[in-house]
Amino acid sequence: MNQMEKFYVIKRTTGKDEQFTVIDAMSLDEADAIFLVRHERDKDAMNKGEEFLIFQADGELKFDENNRVVLPTKGEMMLHRKLS
Template identity: 60%
Template sequence: MNQMETYYVVRRTEKKDEEFAVIDAMSLDEARAIFGVRHKADKEAMTEGEAFYIFQTNEMLMLDENHRLVFPKGLMSIIEKW
Protein backbone atom coordinates (compact mmCIF):
# COMPACT_ATOMS: atom_id res chain seq x y z
CA MET A 1 0.00 0.00 0.00
CA ASN A 2 1.39 3.39 -1.00
CA GLN A 3 1.59 6.21 1.48
CA MET A 4 1.70 9.94 1.05
CA GLU A 5 5.10 11.43 0.37
CA THR A 6 6.19 15.06 0.37
CA TYR A 7 7.61 16.65 -2.79
CA TYR A 8 9.46 19.94 -3.20
CA VAL A 9 8.78 22.20 -6.15
CA VAL A 10 11.69 24.50 -7.00
CA ARG A 11 11.31 27.35 -9.48
CA ARG A 12 14.31 28.19 -11.66
CA THR A 13 14.48 31.68 -13.14
CA GLU A 14 17.27 33.43 -15.00
CA LYS A 15 18.68 34.82 -11.75
CA LYS A 16 18.09 32.15 -9.09
CA ASP A 17 16.33 29.00 -7.90
CA GLU A 18 13.88 29.14 -5.02
CA GLU A 19 11.51 26.85 -3.16
CA PHE A 20 8.13 27.39 -4.78
CA ALA A 21 5.76 24.86 -3.21
CA VAL A 22 5.49 21.65 -1.23
CA ILE A 23 3.06 18.98 -2.44
CA ASP A 24 1.87 15.84 -0.67
CA ALA A 25 1.21 13.02 -3.14
CA MET A 26 1.36 9.24 -3.56
CA SER A 27 3.94 9.39 -6.39
CA LEU A 28 6.08 11.74 -8.45
CA ASP A 29 3.58 11.49 -11.30
CA GLU A 30 0.75 12.45 -8.98
CA ALA A 31 2.80 15.37 -7.60
CA ARG A 32 3.36 16.60 -11.16
CA ALA A 33 -0.38 16.33 -11.90
CA ILE A 34 -1.29 18.20 -8.70
CA PHE A 35 1.24 20.89 -9.59
CA GLY A 36 -0.32 21.20 -13.05
CA VAL A 37 -3.76 21.83 -11.55
CA ARG A 38 -2.81 24.04 -8.58
CA HIS A 39 -0.23 26.13 -10.41
CA LYS A 40 -1.63 26.20 -13.95
CA ALA A 41 -1.35 30.00 -14.16
CA ASP A 42 2.28 29.92 -12.97
CA LYS A 43 3.10 27.23 -15.52
CA GLU A 44 1.45 29.23 -18.33
CA ALA A 45 3.27 32.41 -17.26
CA MET A 46 6.72 30.83 -17.54
CA THR A 47 9.18 32.64 -19.76
CA GLU A 48 11.87 31.09 -21.92
CA GLY A 49 14.58 29.43 -19.84
CA GLU A 50 12.45 29.06 -16.70
CA ALA A 51 11.76 25.67 -15.15
CA PHE A 52 10.05 23.94 -12.26
CA TYR A 53 11.73 20.93 -10.63
CA ILE A 54 9.62 18.49 -8.62
CA PHE A 55 11.36 15.91 -6.44
CA GLN A 56 10.78 13.86 -3.30
CA THR A 57 11.98 15.35 -0.02
CA ASN A 58 14.48 12.58 0.77
CA GLU A 59 17.11 15.23 1.49
CA MET A 60 17.07 18.82 2.65
CA LEU A 61 16.62 21.37 -0.10
CA MET A 62 20.05 22.89 -0.75
CA LEU A 63 21.05 25.89 -2.84
CA ASP A 64 24.64 26.82 -3.69
CA GLU A 65 26.28 30.24 -3.24
CA ASN A 66 24.74 31.39 -6.55
CA HIS A 67 21.23 30.46 -5.37
CA ARG A 68 21.09 27.43 -7.69
CA LEU A 69 19.64 24.07 -6.72
CA VAL A 70 22.06 21.37 -5.64
CA PHE A 71 20.29 18.47 -7.34
CA PRO A 72 19.26 15.75 -4.88
CA LYS A 73 19.57 12.02 -5.46
CA GLY A 74 16.46 10.25 -6.70
CA LEU A 75 13.75 10.83 -9.25
CA MET A 76 12.80 14.28 -10.45
CA SER A 77 10.27 15.72 -12.84
CA ILE A 78 11.18 18.82 -14.84
CA ILE A 79 8.75 21.27 -16.42
CA GLU A 80 10.58 23.84 -18.53
CA LYS A 81 9.97 26.40 -21.23
CA TRP A 82 12.32 26.55 -24.22
Protein backbone atom coordinates in the same frame (compact mmCIF):
# COMPACT_ATOMS: atom_id res chain seq x y z
CA MET B 1 0.47 0.20 0.71
CA ASN B 2 1.97 3.51 -0.39
CA GLN B 3 2.25 6.42 1.98
CA MET B 4 2.23 10.15 1.38
CA GLU B 5 5.60 11.64 0.53
CA LYS B 6 6.77 15.25 0.31
CA PHE B 7 7.78 16.64 -3.10
CA TYR B 8 9.58 19.94 -3.61
CA VAL B 9 8.65 22.22 -6.49
CA ILE B 10 11.52 24.54 -7.40
CA LYS B 11 11.21 27.50 -9.75
CA ARG B 12 14.45 28.00 -11.69
CA THR B 13 15.07 31.36 -13.35
CA THR B 14 18.14 32.80 -15.05
CA GLY B 15 19.53 34.19 -11.81
CA LYS B 16 18.47 31.76 -9.08
CA ASP B 17 16.38 28.85 -7.84
CA GLU B 18 13.68 29.26 -5.24
CA GLN B 19 11.32 26.92 -3.46
CA PHE B 20 7.94 27.42 -5.11
CA THR B 21 5.81 25.00 -3.09
CA VAL B 22 5.73 21.59 -1.42
CA ILE B 23 3.24 18.94 -2.54
CA ASP B 24 2.19 15.89 -0.54
CA ALA B 25 1.53 12.96 -2.87
CA MET B 26 1.88 9.20 -3.17
CA SER B 27 4.21 9.33 -6.20
CA LEU B 28 6.12 11.68 -8.45
CA ASP B 29 3.48 11.26 -11.16
CA GLU B 30 0.76 12.25 -8.71
CA ALA B 31 2.79 15.25 -7.48
CA ASP B 32 3.23 16.36 -11.10
CA ALA B 33 -0.50 16.02 -11.79
CA ILE B 34 -1.32 18.04 -8.65
CA PHE B 35 1.18 20.72 -9.72
CA LEU B 36 -0.35 20.96 -13.19
CA VAL B 37 -3.86 21.39 -11.77
CA ARG B 38 -3.01 23.79 -8.92
CA HIS B 39 -0.42 25.89 -10.74
CA GLU B 40 -1.49 25.87 -14.38
CA ARG B 41 -1.43 29.69 -14.53
CA ASP B 42 2.07 29.83 -13.04
CA LYS B 43 3.31 27.29 -15.58
CA ASP B 44 1.66 29.17 -18.44
CA ALA B 45 3.20 32.47 -17.23
CA MET B 46 6.79 31.20 -17.32
CA ASN B 47 9.32 33.21 -19.28
CA LYS B 48 11.67 31.70 -21.87
CA GLY B 49 14.35 29.60 -20.16
CA GLU B 50 12.48 29.22 -16.86
CA GLU B 51 11.83 25.80 -15.37
CA PHE B 52 9.85 24.09 -12.65
CA LEU B 53 11.59 21.09 -11.08
CA ILE B 54 9.63 18.53 -9.05
CA PHE B 55 11.39 15.88 -6.98
CA GLN B 56 10.90 13.87 -3.81
CA ALA B 57 12.19 15.48 -0.65
CA ASP B 58 15.22 13.78 0.85
CA GLY B 59 15.77 15.89 3.95
CA GLU B 60 16.05 19.65 4.05
CA LEU B 61 16.28 21.62 0.84
CA LYS B 62 19.78 23.03 0.29
CA PHE B 63 21.14 25.72 -2.00
CA ASP B 64 24.70 26.32 -3.18
CA GLU B 65 26.64 29.61 -3.19
CA ASN B 66 25.06 30.53 -6.58
CA ASN B 67 21.51 30.22 -5.22
CA ARG B 68 20.97 26.96 -7.09
CA VAL B 69 19.23 24.04 -5.43
CA VAL B 70 21.40 21.03 -4.60
CA LEU B 71 19.58 18.27 -6.47
CA PRO B 72 19.21 14.80 -4.99
CA THR B 73 21.71 12.20 -6.21
CA LYS B 74 19.07 9.48 -6.58
CA GLY B 75 15.47 9.25 -7.64
CA GLU B 76 13.52 10.80 -10.47
CA MET B 77 12.53 14.35 -11.28
CA MET B 78 9.87 16.04 -13.41
CA LEU B 79 10.84 19.11 -15.39
CA HIS B 80 8.62 21.74 -17.00
CA ARG B 81 10.56 24.18 -19.19
CA LYS B 82 9.55 27.16 -21.30
CA LEU B 83 11.51 26.86 -24.55
CA SER B 84 10.18 29.81 -26.49
